[in-house]
Amino acid sequence: MPIPRMRLAMPDDEDALGRLDRETWAPTHSVRPPRQHHEPFFTPRSGPRDHLVAELDGRLVGYIRLGFPTELASNAHVRQILGLAVAEEARGEGVGRALLRAAVEEARRQGARRITLRVLGHNTPARKLYESEGFVVEGVQPEEFHLDGVYVDDIFMGRPL
Structure with missing residues (x-):
């Protein structure tokens, strides 16, 4: 598979x-229910400027959402990964890793000193990816979510920039 092109999302990317x-x-x-067709992808809190997308042959095959963990000025030096998705046909091809690296670079460009994320304890592939890119577990909330009949840990991970 060719290397995906990374770019900031544009308003026209909403449907894709x-x-x-x-x-x-x-x-x-995911801890929330599936997004419905009528629900907008972009919101006032998370617009195109907060998303990096991976594109192959003009088609979106992944995105990563980067934002602030809180609205506090004292926390403005930290960015948080608030979502990551890769199309099924592009998995295992390095798209997730490329998106993660692009988000780290974008956080640096924005002047951040740290980057954090939350991942569900049973999401082993994502946890391995994050660890391979320098993220370490900084905290665990045991059985924080009840998903699909199972109690699942919420794992906090982070790394300096």
């Missing part, structure tokens, strides 16, 4: 990103 989000939803990585 919403479709990708619905197609990749699973209880292994």
Whole structure:
């Protein structure tokens, strides 16, 4: 598979990103119900400027959402990964890793000193990816979520920039 092109999302990407989000939803990585067709992908809190997308042959195959963990000025030096999705046909091809690296670079460009994320305890592939890119477990909330009939840990991970 060719190397995906990374870029900031544009307003015109909304439909493609919403479709990708619905197609990749699973209880292994999402704590909210699946997004419905009528729900907008972009919101006032998370617009195009907060998303990096991976594109192959003009088609979106992944996105990563980067934002602030809180609205506090004292926390403005930290960025948090608030979502990551890769199309099924592009998995295992390095798209997730490329998106993660692009988010780290974007956080640096924005002047951040740290980057954090939350991942469900049973999402082993994502945890291995994050660890391979320098993220370490900084905290665990045991059985924080009840998903698909199972209690699941919420894992906090982070790394300096």
